[in-house]
Amino acid sequence: MIEELVKAIKKSNYLVALTGAGISTLSGIPDFRTDKSGIWERYDQSRIFDISYFKKHPEYFYKFAKEYIYTFTNIEPAIAHKFLARLEEIGILKSITTQNVDGLHQKAGSKKVFELHGNPFRSHCLSCKKIFSQKEIEIMLKDSDVPLCNECSGLIKPDIIFYGEMLPEDAINSSIAEVEKCDLMLVLGTSLVVYPAAYLPEIALRNGALIAILNKQPTHLSGRAKWIIDDDLAVTCSMLIKYFE
Ligand code: ZN
Numbered sequence: 001m002i003e004e005l006v007k008a009i010k011k012s013n014y015l016v017a018l019t020g021a022g023i024s025t026l027s028g029i030p031d032f033r034t035d036k037s038g039i040w041e042r043y044d045q046s047r048i049f050d051i052s053y054f055k056k057h058p059e060y061f062y063k064f065a066k067e068y069i070y071t072f073t074n075i076e077p078a079i080a081h082k083f084l085a086r087l088e089e090i091g092i093l094k095s096i097t098t099q100n101v102d103g104l105h106q107k108a109g110s111k112k113v114f115e116l117h118g119n120p121f122r123s124h125c126l127s128c129k130k131i132f133s134q135k136e137i138e139i140m141l142k143d144s145d146v147p148l149c150n151e152c153s154g155l156i157k158p159d160i161i162f163y164g165e166m167l168p169e170d171a172i173n174s175s176i177a178e179v180e181k182c183d184l185m186l187v188l189g190t191s192l193v194v195y196p197a198a199y200l201p202e203i204a205l206r207n208g209a210l211i212a213i214l215n216k217q218p219t220h221l222s223g224r225a226k227w228i229i230d231d232d233l234a235v236t237c238s239m240l241i242k243y244f245e
Pocket residue numbers: 125126127128129130149150151152153154
């Protein structure tokens with residue numbers, strides 16, 4: 001199975017990847033959809049990432065962000081991130097579309113990454129749109145529970161896409177354009193339940209591309225994928241990367 005997939009990767013003309021929370025769990029970031037322990041016991045994720053709740057109670061989000069999101073910078077990429085970065089480095093992988101907001105693909109060395117749900121490294125004032133870096137926010141959070149804009153005192157929100165917000169159109173359009181060009185798509189660590197990410201492999205299939213799903217849980221496209229590898233993702237990626245060293 002692995003050898004056959006390796007061959008297909010090597011002879012692909014346009015390989016793209018789609019990644020989800022399952023690859024970040026390898027770096028120690030718990031997935032709130034499958035893991036109700038730890039941080040997700042103490043915070044209600046449906047409130048944390050809800051835009052109307054955020055506007056009323058931003059301190060709830062920022063308490064969580066201090067404890068969790070702003071620690072992402074100390075987390076290291078896992079073997080799955082490194083495998084994809086390696087494939088891009090040798091010119092095989094053309095781009096990654098991710099549902100993750102942790103920046104681990106870029107940290108592993110991937111260059112062309114489309115973030116469907118944004119990221120916390122940049123923030124902006126909801127009133128005057130002024131941009132702030134994560135560092136600036138972290139400094140503000142030392143003296144206050146909620147960072148406010150130094151120009152207009154407006155509320156600052158990180159550029160993560162919250163429930164109730166539009167997804168970034170440029171990231172979606174670029175991802176679709178990439179998928180339309182691909183002849184092989186790797187789907188890693190996502191159960192394909194969240195749209196529009198879940199829709200991308202369907203576009204690939206419709207265009208006659210092959211898909212390989214590397215995920216523990218079955219997905220709605222399991223029956224149509226050429227390869228399904230439901231073994232431990234870290235083990236699979238450690239095996240795969242050896243063929244591309
Ligand atoms: Zn402002």
